[in-house]
Amino acid sequence: MYNATNTLKCTERNSDIFSCFENTLWQFDRIQVLKNDTLRIKVTNNCPLTCNFCHHEGNLKSKNLVLNQDLIHGLKRLHTELKLMQAHLTGGEPTSYPHCRELISELKSIGYRVKMTSNGQFDSDLIMQLKDAGLDGVNFSVHTLDPQKLCSLQIQQKNNVWGLHALNRQLRNIQKALESGLEVKINTVVQNDSDIHDTLKIKDHCKNMGVSFRILNDLKQGSFSIKRIDEVLKSMSARLECINLVDKSSSYSLIMISQDGFKFKIKCIRKNILETLCEGCKERNNCMEWFYGIRIEQADDTAVVRLCMQRQDYPAIQTFEEFFTSKQFWEIL
Numbered sequence: 001m002y003n004a005t006n007t008l009k010c011t012e013r014n015s016d017i018f019s020c021f022e023n024t025l026w027q028f029d030r031i032q033v034l035k036n037d038t039l040r041i042k043v044t045n046n047c048p049l050t051c052n053f054c055h056h057e058g059n060l061k062s063k064n065l066v067l068n069q070d071l072i073h074g075l076k077r078l079h080t081e082l083k084l085m086q087a088h089l090t091g092g093e094p095t096s097y098p099h100c101r102e103l104i105s106e107l108k109s110i111g112y113r114v115k116m117t118s119n120g121q122f123d124s125d126l127i128m129q130l131k132d133a134g135l136d137g138v139n140f141s142v143h144t145l146d147p148q149k150l151c152s153l154q155i156q157q158k159n160n161v162w163g164l165h166a167l168n169r170q171l172r173n174i175q176k177a178l179e180s181g182l183e184v185k186i187n188t189v190v191q192n193d194s195d196i197h198d199t200l201k202i203k204d205h206c207k208n209m210g211v212s213f214r215i216l217n218d219l220k221q222g223s224f225s226i227k228r229i230d231e232v233l234k235s236m237s238a239r240l241e242c243i244n245l246v247d248k249s250s251s252y253s254l255i256m257i258s259q260d261g262f263k264f265k266i267k268c269i270r271k272n273i274l275e276t277l278c279e280g281c282k283e284r285n286n287c288m289e290w291f292y293g294i295r296i297e298q299a300d301d302t303a304v305v306r307l308c309m310q311r312q313d314y315p316a317i318q319t320f321e322e323f324f325t326s327k328q329f330w331e332i333l
């Protein structure tokens with residue numbers, strides 16, 4: 001069980017920022033603690049978009065994941081020894097990874113539930129193929145419903161024709177995913193004031209479609225972005241229903257209800273340290289994400305375990321062999 005002291009410690013980071021926290025911190029019956037059972041697998045660095053806030057899971061240079069026996073053995077051990085139950089495919093754009101279907105099938109046969117985060121920029125036929133391979137759900141990243149704004153979020157220069165095409169494709173694929181019976185969620189990142197209006201429109205769109213909606217802050221902008229989310233909440237006259245904390249992870253969610261009765265989430269980050277990783281870290285004063293969970297990515301010649309998005313050195317990055325005998329493994333266990 002999570003105790004009250006820990007709970008206060010982990011929510012204090014944003015308690016002065018989210019006005020919805022008022023009078024809630026002491027209502028411990030409204031805090032649920034969930035097990036950290038998700039493994040994030042970065043399958044590729046490739047992506048047809050170039051969104052300016054993308055963190056690439058901490059590495060701009062990782063390769064396409066090599067699906068071999070070493071990787072499968074490592075994924076099996078993470079499932080059985082750390083009881084990780086859900087594999088979440090990330091990138092880049094997971095649908096740009098050529099072995100997506102094979103990987104999903106392998107993960108399902110190990111016993112994972114499999115989801116992915118996608119920008120929806122893929123051929124519509126792929127949805128059924130991924131579903132047939134065993135995919136359980138897709139979190140679509142939708143940051144605006146305005147083609148011009150979508151162009152402005154891209155590092156590579158784009159024109160409105162591209163923006164309209166990309167947006168239509170994204171909305172079409174969300175609809176396809178819903179029709180196929182996949183679990184669908186829409187994630188929206190709020191960076192600055194100009195995103196407030198977009199977020200409100202996306203929330204209405206989700207409400208109309210009956211789709212789950214989650215607001216995320218821009219990790220690089222920290223509290224600046226969180227204050228914009230607070231503005232969004234005020235515009236909706238939203239109230240806090242409960243807080244979902246993830247044990248042994250920096251991740252937690254606020255479950256909110258807007259004045260028009262729509263339930264949605266805000267994903268937040270709290271200070272959660274893995275002592276054997278963070279002790280003496282030079283980045284500690286500028287840490288963006290703290291210890292969130294375990295990630296897998298492909299280094300030059302082998303798949304590796306990543307424990308921190310900000311660092312590129314050991315023990316933040318380890319081979320499977322190193323990880324299963326490491327202090328970090330025992331601390332996470």
Ligand code: SF4
Nearest residue numbers: 278281283287290308
């Ligand atoms: S940057 Fe990484 S290692 Fe350093 S404090 Fe943050 S999570 Fe820990």
